[in-house]
Amino acid sequence: MSSRDRILADVRRAIGGSARSAPGPVERTYHRENLVARADVDRFAEAVAEYRATVHRVDTDADLPALVAGLCAGESVVVPDDLPDSVIGTLDVHRDTAARPLSVTELDGITAVVTFGRLGIAATGTVVLDAGPGQGRRALTLVPDHHVCVLRADQVVDTVPQAIAALDPVRPITLISGPSATSDIELDRVEGVHGPRRLDVVIVG
């Protein structure tokens, strides 16, 4: 008998006595609907800023290139291959392509990355990435020390349940709430460990 079959048999034996009193469907009485009618961008911006990330708000896409160029001044910048030029303008960037992905060592030599995000969560100040259009693979937003993430205002949802409902589990998903941090020394929060130490969130609209 394989370990698999023995474990499953052990589990069946262990719960056997109570199988008849199996619990009914889970009652979900917590908030699952939108708390406010429209995207609560103000609350999102406030929550992001509380993590010591920096929030920037612009009215239209046309404002992006100047802002992004300013944020990345003096840095070497990488972008996912499909990030439109309307975001970076004429900024000199490395492009990470499927045909020739940058090596980890190459990425380590680059200081900033500019990407889109998939979602923002207002209640928690979380940016969600799912490697979709303009986001690139996971290593891209991890190794460079400075991440500039661009979101449209209508991508902001209220709470965690709406974010989970909108996500496709098959994609690699990263939830980012502020720059990397640790509380491992005397439970005191220190920002900036292995992940990007600087996080700029740009909200358009």
Added chain:
Amino acid sequence: MTRPMTRTVDLGMPTATGFLRGEQKFPAAAADRLTDAQLRRNLAHATGTIRTKRLRAVAELDDWEELRLAGSAIKTDAMARLPELLEQLEATVTARGGVVHWARDGVEANRIITDLIRATGADEVVKVKSMATQEIGLNEHLETEGIRAIETDLAELIVQLGNDRPSHILVPAIHRNRTEIRDIFRTAMPGAPADLGDEPRELAMAARSYLRERFLTARVAVSGANFAAADTGTLAVVESEGNGRMCLTLPRTLITVMGIEKVLPSFTDLEVFLQLLPRSSTAERMNPYTSLWTGVTPGDGPQEFHLVLLDNGRTRVLADEVGRAALHCIRCSACLNVCPVYERVGGHAYGSVYPGPIGAILSPQLTGITGPDDPNASLPYASTLCGACFDACPVRIDIPSILVELRADAVEAGHRPLPGGQDVAMAAAAWAMTDGRRWGRLIALGRLLSWRRTGFRRLPWPASIWTRHRDLPPLPARTFRQQWRDRLRRTGSGS
């Protein structure tokens, strides 16, 4: 350094192996720790900080109680359907290019992981903090196999470099303050500057530069998992520092070790636990990084993914209808931070890698209690039953009730052919208390014997064993029955 328990006999019952049992009983271990003033200061500072923060984080959600109820219900449902969920998880992970392995105990898990690492040709692995691999003593095992495991979580690194043991589920180095950590880094961290200061920021940066090269060159990572969704095959790791993302993203091969109780029925259930866990553990609205992955994604992250499903005593816990709620634990450590006992003795006194209130119910159930001399038999007594742990638990595990149940089990296991002191005392109490007249006469006698004093400070042997640590309250001048009789007489009421 202590060695993990190894399997000695296979009785056909799943037997837990690893770091789940200390060498001393809790009272002896606790007495040793209580003499360490530095330890108590460190713990009081850290747990005090986090307690206040947690209350704030929890108060922010007006549906917190509803989330707790849902969390508890999802876990109860998952335990009741565990065989089908595990089979479903195996199918969904496999369909997405992952390979699922099953380990009945720590010995088997360690063997599987060693073989997987060997097959890649690597002799060094980077690790994400994981209670499951702590439990089975993976690092110690790999060392005997000539494979170096590098802990990348800051607190785990502090423990590893200090040749120490973890003392907290979330912050394994909670027993160390900044100065002690600086000294450990100066001594044991390759490349640490000789003039390294003790500011937490400076210490974190030292760890960053030490680990950077390891992350960028690692070929194999070993992680635990906070959750796994059976319906989609999605695994979740919740972390703060980014070391988790590094390990889950950069190496070619990822090996994830997960207790079988971590499986959730659906991806949707994450909407509950991603709210409960961060607010309960680090008291944040959300932890900095959560990684969710489903099998292998071509061109993004590890191209080889192995999931090791670990029993190691969990089916034993599951067999107890009351005690099985201990398996609902999501390892947030809120119960440790609010426990008056934990705050004073720290995690090492519990012997097991699972300390505090949850450890006191989990460890003895995972290992079983072998007899009166088993150190784990003393763990259910490591509590005042104040109930703070239940109030703090995000999945509403009724820890005090399970403690009481386990105390009864420990008493059962402690019976010897000849009655012991506790049996005699209990029999005497039963004799005295089951007859009202007899009890009244005994109380009157007691009052007579103690009339000069404010109470029995110390009883004669053998009762002195009990009064050594406890004061008896003074006996009142009149008993309740006498006062009640007088009251009835005064009011003239017959009812």
